Amino acid sequence: MSEKQIDELSGVETTGHEWDGIQELNNPMPRWWLWTFYATIVWALVYSIAYPAWPLISTTTTGFLGYSSRADVKNELAAAEQxxxxxxxxxxxxxxxxxxxxxxxxxxxxxxxxxxxxxxxxxxxxxxxxxxxxxxxxxxxxxxxxxxxxxxxxxxxxxxxxxxxxxxHVSEMPAFADVLEPQQINEVAAYVASLEGQADTPDLVPAGAQVFADNCAACHGENAKGNKEMGAPDLTDAIALYASGQAAIARQVRQPKHGAxxxxxxxxxxxxxxxxxxxxxxxxxxx
Structure with missing residues (x-):
């Protein structure tokens, strides 16, 4: 049996471990720390018995107190519904x-x-x-x-x-590419864009007004304010459903999009x- 090694300066027994000539002192753990550590072990054991803790094959231990956080949530939801x-x-x-x-x-x-x-x-x-x-x-x-x-x-x-x-609600705007000439589509697009102050070709607006009156006013109204019974939009509104601007209007006239x-x-x-x-x-x- 090897003799205990005592550090000369502190008079404390060493562990026998040495690094670069420095020996490790075998100081005991503080009593308060040890008792705290032991208390946590006891607490963990009591907790695992009192509350659900240990996993089983298809469930868990229910715990001595029968507590369930899921049951609490269920009860709170039921109270809210009530x-x-x-x-x-x-x-x-x-x-x-x-x-x-x-x-x-x-x-x-x-x-x-x-x-x-x-x-x-x-x-x-x-x-x-x-x-x-x-x-x-x-x-x-x-x-x-x-x-x-x-x-x-x-x-x-x-x-x-x-x-x-x-x-x-049911309404569909016809594809005017099958009804109007390309020039007429450009004209009516310029007219509708002018209602929002965005006409790229103002010279087409007067002719477009006539195309609108002949083909579009029946749904959108003579003043282009729309018709809610038919779902026809107000064309004077600055907020467009699909896109604004004369080119976008012309595309919608040619081949309209229909959302659902x-x-x-x-x-x-x-x-x-x-x-x-x-x-x-x-x-x-x-x-």
Missing amino acids: AKSAYVEAVKAKSVGEILADQNLRQFATAAGSAAFKVNCIQCHGSGAQGSPGFPNLNDDEWLWGGNIDQIYQTIAHGVRFDGDEDT MPAWGERLGDVKVKELAIFVHSLGGGE
């Missing part, structure tokens, strides 16, 4: 016009509709409902199918050009559609 159930039933029973007239119910529906919009609508209309090419700006004052609360509800519930809903919107009524249910309608109306662009 708290708002009265409002949900009121939304279900009332029309969108009646909901707007009730301040508390309107606030609830707006908040719920905002959440539903973020889940279902921002992919097309944007997080701020500002739209994108081919998808309407819901903050705008001009609405293709009308912007009062009942019209907004109708559009959300039944969609636009949606084959699965017989009450969907799903009918959300069957997908989300009437309550959620009402909440969405209230929220969209609250953006300020509605009538």
Whole structure:
């Protein structure tokens, strides 16, 4: 048995380890540290017995106290649903016009509709409902199918050009490449662009006004303000659905694009559609 080595300066036993002539002292751990370490071991054992901890084949140990964080979340969600159930039933029973007239119910529906919009609508209309090419700006004052609360509800519930809903909005602009001469298309494009002050060839505007009156006014109106019953857009509005400028207008006249919107009524249910309608109306662009 080797003799204990004692450091001459400190009088403390060494461990026998030496690095570059420096020996390691075998100082004992502080008592407080050891007791703390032992306490953590005891705590871990007690905790693993009291709470779910050890994995099994298809589940875990339930713990002596039977605590479950998942059960807590489930209970909290159930309590939240119970708290708002009265409002949900009121939304279900009332029309969108009646909901707007009730301040508390309107606030609830707006908040719920905002959440539903973020889940279902921002992919097309944007997080701020500002739209994108081919998808309407819901903050705008001009609405293709009308912007009062009942019209907004109708559009959300039944969609636009949606084959699965017989009450969907339907309108299609014909391809005037088969109707008008190329020169006439350029003329009417110049006229429509002039309504926004963007005509590239102002000399074609007078002739384009006549082409418009003969071929376009039936849907868009003599003043080009559109027709909400037909979904014909207001051509004097500075915000264009697809693109602005004379060249873009000419392309749309030749071969128009026709967007589609799903009918959300069957997908989300009437309550959620009402909440969405209230929220969209609250953006300020509605009538």
